[in-house]
Amino acid sequence: MELLIELVTLVIGFVMLVKGADWFVEGAANIADRFGIPQLVIGLTIVAMGTSAPEAAVSISAALKGSAEITIGNVLGSNILNVLLILGLTAVIRAIGVQRSTVRYEIPFVILVSIVLAVLGLQDNVISRWEGVILWGFMILYLLYLLRMARNGVVPETEEEEEPKSMPRLLFLVVIGVALIVWGSDVAVDAATEIARIFNLSERIIGLTIVALGTSLPELVTSVTAAVKGKSEIAVGNIVGSNLFNILFVVGTTALITPVVYSASFLFDSIATVAAVVLLLLCVVRKHELNRLGGAILLVGYGAYFVNLIAA
Numbered sequence: 001m002e003l004l005i006e007l008v009t010l011v012i013g014f015v016m017l018v019k020g021a022d023w024f025v026e027g028a029a030n031i032a033d034r035f036g037i038p039q040l041v042i043g044l045t046i047v048a049m050g051t052s053a054p055e056a057a058v059s060i061s062a063a064l065k066g067s068a069e070i071t072i073g074n075v076l077g078s079n080i081l082n083v084l085l086i087l088g089l090t091a092v093i094r095a096i097g098v099q100r101s102t103v104r105y106e107i108p109f110v111i112l113v114s115i116v117l118a119v120l121g122l123q124d125n126v127i128s129r130w131e132g133v134i135l136w137g138f139m140i141l142y143l144l145y146l147l148r149m150a151r152n153g154v155v156p157e158t159e160e161e162e163e164p165k166s167m168p169r170l171l172f173l174v175v176i177g178v179a180l181i182v183w184g185s186d187v188a189v190d191a192a193t194e195i196a197r198i199f200n201l202s203e204r205i206i207g208l209t210i211v212a213l214g215t216s217l218p219e220l221v222t223s224v225t226a227a228v229k230g231k232s233e234i235a236v237g238n239i240v241g242s243n244l245f246n247i248l249f250v251v252g253t254t255a256l257i258t259p260v261v262y263s264a265s266f267l268f269d270s271i272a273t274v275a276a277v278v279l280l281l282l283c284v285v286r287k288h289e290l291n292r293l294g295g296a297i298l299l300v301g302y303g304a305y306f307v308n309l310i311a312a
Contacts, residue, residue: 006194013188014214017054020180021218024053027173030165052245054215057185059254062207067193071260072121073207075251076269078216079114079243080208083276084302086216086223090235091295093227098236098284101149106240107281109145111274113138113247118270121262132255139248188214204265208309236280236290243277272305 055078062070090096116138120131127135165173188211196206213220219242223235254260279301283294290298 003195003198006191006198010188010191010195010210010214013184013186013191014054014217016180016184017057017188017215018217020177020182020184021053022177023173024177024181027170027177031167031170031174034167034170052242052249053181054185054218055246056250056253057181058188058211058215059250059260060257061182061185061189063254063258063260065189065193067189067203069203069261069263069265070189070192070207070211071254072251072262072266073204073269074211074215075246076266076273077208077212079246079273080269080276080305081212081216081302082219082239082243083280084298084305086220087235087239087280087290088295088298088302089220090223090227091290092292092299093224094230095292096227096235096290096295098288098290100288102237102240103281103284103288105145106237106244107277107284109142110240110243110277111281113244114270114274114277117247117251118267118274121260122264122267122270125262125264127251127255127260127262129256129259132252135248135252135255139245139252142244142248202265204263204269205309208269209306236284268308276301276305 055074058074059071062074087096113135117127117135120134121127192206192211193203195201195210196203219239222238226235251260276298279298280290283297284290
């Protein structure tokens with residue numbers, strides 16, 4: 001009975017996180033638009049960071065509660081799951097076109113920052129505040145790169161809302177969205193910790209699997225829905241951006257608030273995070289497309305990782 005209660009609580013926490021992030025992005029983006037901030041800037045900042053809000057909230061909440069393995073497990077698990085499971089599943093449904101800039105610059109950049117995170121964390125088993133500053137330095141470089149690409153017309157602007165909403169309603173959405181994100185993260189971390197205790201599992205395993213899947217639900221729903229509607233070309237860009245924000249924004253911000261313990265047990269997962277993106281690059285580098293075969297290879301890769309994780 002206790003397990004059922006904790007599972008239901010965990011699901012409720014995830015729903016609060018996803019819905020809170022959705023309302024926050026909608027409200028904040030429209031308020032920024034009202035103040036004349038270009039849609040492009042809104043898309044590259046508020047919307048991008050908003051979609052990483054579940055990971056950020058859970059990671060910060062877990063770090064503050066001393067559940068450090070959930071913090072890093074959530075980020076590494078989400079990044080592995082995003083590439084191998086979500087992109088794999090999306091490509092199996094419909095082949096995904098990949099922009100030349102994504103192959104040349106963005107995917108290699110994900111590989112670079114994944115290696116940087118692993119080196120920073122594993123050398124002394126902690127991501128310090130100064131190392132959080134380093135991650136945020138990479139974050140600023142990435143945002144500058146996006147803005148430059150946007151000026152050259154490579155990054156599309158976000159679509160405007162068809163029906164403008166009143167300012168009080170937008171403010172209400174932002175406030176409720178933030179409240180749900182904070183509250184949902186607290187609920188999800190507590191429930192995940194209890195489930196780990198009940199099954200005698202490590203917080204690392206819980207963070208890499210259940211919590212990672214829960215906080216990646218927005219990316220999963222967005223990518224699969226886009227594939228079903230024949231718009232799967234947005235999937236790779238979204239996943240690449242999400243993985244960068246998870247490392248640079250989520251871990252960087254968490255480390256600025258409180259140093260994050262990076263257990264030596266995450267060595268395998270750190271290697272898997274890098275290997276997943278390298279595998280993606282190998283699948284798309286020639287034809288700039290992730291076809292069904294490539295998608296199947298990614299899914300097999302996730303299956304192998306998951307089996308190894310559970311068997312370890």
